[in-house]
Amino acid sequence: MYLGIDIGSSSSKVAILNARKELAATDVVNMGTGTAGPKAALENALRAAGAAREDIKYIVATGYGRINFGEADQQITEISCHAKGVSHLMKDVETVIDIGGQDAKVIKIGKDGKVKNFVMNEKCAAGTGRFLEVMARVLGCRIEELSDLAERSVHDIPISSVCTVFAESEVISRLASGAAREDVAKGAHNAIAKRIMGMCSRVGYEPLLAMTGGVALNRNMVKLMGIELGQPVIAAPYPQAVGAIGAAVFAYEKSERAAERAAEA
């Protein structure tokens, strides 16, 4: 079996592929690099796949914590892994929008899941999951409820501030002047969609577009992203684990190649 582990700043994700390159298990633990998260995700996934540590032939680590994960046979960036993971799961996707807690990235992929080009957000929370977290807090709801809340919106309220701090005060004053929470929630989603749109233009996006990362679990965000881009956008299956799945695919391919080379020799 082949294992990919994606160690982010606030969560750890593991995917395991079987010998037929099929997904055997995935697991997500909401603790990131420097915590017990990676180990827990690893153990959970092994258990779910009904495998032991010795059954794993190859491990590829990705994510910010990839360098500090001692057990990996190789480390590859999450950019390459997301491209690989998406193309493994959905053949026709050419552009990946990944929105995580701290980072947002847009990746253009070529055939076999190779990266053609990519952009990442600048050092600012605007356009990332963090922005939605702040908005959820101001609106007094859980992050999971934000999507449903926005869905019920009837008026468009633009949230124009890019800076998260400004946006927060903008939202508070909107609410104070009587705006509906639903409309403000939708405004926050649209603000992110606009930021991501800018990144998509910079990289030169092509259909089909898929979304990955925790924010892809937010149905409304996916929908509004599609409206902003004027193209259908679909959420990838296992959106949080796509990086780990890509890493597992790399692990599979690496191991295969090594085996081929050994056979030739």
Add this chain to the structure above:
Amino acid sequence: MENKITSKQMLADLLDSHYRSALEAKAAGKIVAWATSICPQELLETLDIDVVYPENHAAAIGARKHASEFIEQAEGTGYSSDICSYARVNLGYADIRHSEAGDIPMPDLIFCCSNICNTVIKWYENLAKTLKIPLILFDMPFNHTFEIPEHSVAYMRGQIDHAICKLEEITKKRFDYDKFGEVMELSNQTCEWWKKATDLAKAEPSPLNGFDMFNYMAIIVCMRGKKEGREVFRLWHDELKEKADLGIGPWKDREEKYRVMWDGIACWPHLSVTYKTLKKYGINMVTSTYPESWNILYEKNDRNGMAAAYSANYANRNLDYGTGNVIKLVRDFRLDGIIYHSNRSCKLMDFRQYEVQRRIEAATGVPSVIFDGDQTDPRVFSEAQYETRIQALLEMMENNKAERQEQCKNSKRA
């Protein structure tokens, strides 16, 4: 019955015809130039070249709340969100070429003067390159000394002469020096009337509400070398004079309680809210650094004088000049406070603002606040922050007023 037109109507008509005639000129195959706001437009006017001013157009787009589309376009092609938003709006417009807020013809010539900043050099350089059209640059070295150095004047004079040759080449026309003299004279007169009109805000109460000045600024930018420009300011002056003589203040429905200066460019996308917040408290913006910026005076036919006058713009001068200028405004206009706009677009103004604020406060004791905003990027402004800062200023001004009244009372008793 005599149908008397007001300066406000005239302003609207003139701006309308300014843009319309530029579009018509372009359609008729004439040369159209894009130019920076304080450039030696006398040369273009002499050669009868139609000019539009991207800064003014960008401000109009911003004020009509259409800036986002162009900003997003520019950022999509790789422009950083940290650069001047006038530039981002204009560079976005150069791609999209249409705005609900009004259109301008695409240029055949770029006319750039660095007396307002070095940023315009980069911005216009990009326009010239992507549109593949010639650029005439007037490089006006920043004046680190109080006076304009002689070798700078010689350099700028040389550039004016060079520009004349280049313009003759481009237009295939002979430069008419007699007409040049006339345009110089007219431009000086327009500036004088602009200054005289805005100076009327010294009256207490001020007949002028400074946000109106922001509107009239479009004409001093776009029509400085035209008779109509001069006439509108003369008319505006007369109207204000009449009001001042009658003791009429800036608003019909509210009294002028406090008089402040606005430092920096307006927040065009939030013009209404920035204005209403002030008016609510009876705070009238009576002046800014702008009246002086277009007070470009020199002797007719004196090209060295002309060069020096253009170089002497506030933005191109050292801190001592800047401070002295504001101190004078505080005294002449009897200001109660100052509002500094920390404008994310304009590093040249921002990075002197803290020191200017300190010095003005030390010299005059007038309270002030700084708020964060941007001239056209609607995303960089927080209504809540603005309101809080204005309230803080109000409290300081109230305290000062109370103290002054107390002092007067005490002096009487003694």
Add this chain to the structure above:
Amino acid sequence: MQEFKESMKALQAAALHPGKTVRLSMRETGREAIGCFPIYTPDEIVYAAGYLPVGMWGGKTQIRLADKYLQGFCCSIMRANMEFGLQGTYDFLKAVIIPAFCDTLKCICENWKVAVPQIPAIPMVYPQNRKLETGFRYLIAELKRVKKEIEGIKGAEISEAELEKAFRIYEEYRAVMRDFVKASAVHPLTVSPVARHLIIKAGFFMDKAKYTALVRGIVEGLQALPEEKCRGVKAVATGLIGEPAELPEIFGENGICIAADDFAQESRQFRVKGREEGSVWEKMAYRTVDQEGCTFLFDEEKPKGRMLIRMTEETGAKAVIVCMMKFCDPEEFDFPVIKEELEAARIPILCLEIDQQMDSFEQIRTRVQSFVEMLNEDVI
């Protein structure tokens, strides 16, 4: 052989400890020092006056005092210079020359006069219309004015002969540096990206005559070695600076070889050779006239994109790395234009937003590694 490697090590160490290096240079030469702000300053005049010109390209520090003068969206180099000035780090300098190449520099110079009054500021404004006769004459007048100001500080005149001698020393320095970047390009393993950067940077803190001799030794050492093959991605780098040092270190870790650079802090300082004709003043002025593709010097043609493409062709580089200094307006304006030209020429670009004070490199590391993975399938 061993000797040139020792020199390489010594220069890298020198660049990592500017304060110590400058003090040592002052002691060795008996010269006092004058600070020279980015982008260009007439160092020859400073040198001819008997001072040690010291490059002032910021550095790592905690920004506390500079906030009195500058908002947070000011470029990190200038904030750092202001901070060091206020902290008293520069108090040993006899003066600083601050050229007005951008709006931020204009303000920095004005603030400096107030904030750091103990170190006199010598403002300088280079002409943007440098290719016009009037601009050329102005530049010479400006150079002569700066000379007068330095003479005022020195309390003695600078002779034409001294200036000519200084110009020759600087021309030699520049020639040797051009050789150095060429030699490093074909020895990317011996001269890693970070070594290359630090060796070039050391020149800002040392006596140029002594420094040039050391670099010449390195060049000769390198030339005696067989050429080395780049195992990763060969790239041309551009931007204001390629700092902090962690940045070229990350390049090295990921197998990036610097085939050539267009950094303001590196090659732009020495890539222009002086002309043979004219007085020493004209020769100095011509170097500004002849500089091509510099973000800070007006050029209607904007040849930077073409220049970068040519540099990749000449060196066989596969990519261009843009180190984008956050809040550097001029560089940020150039980017979309060069991006379009490079894309049309099918040259991959990696744009990294940098800040001299940054201390978290995870995102940059990911971007660099991803870029290498993208270009070099062998690595994955």
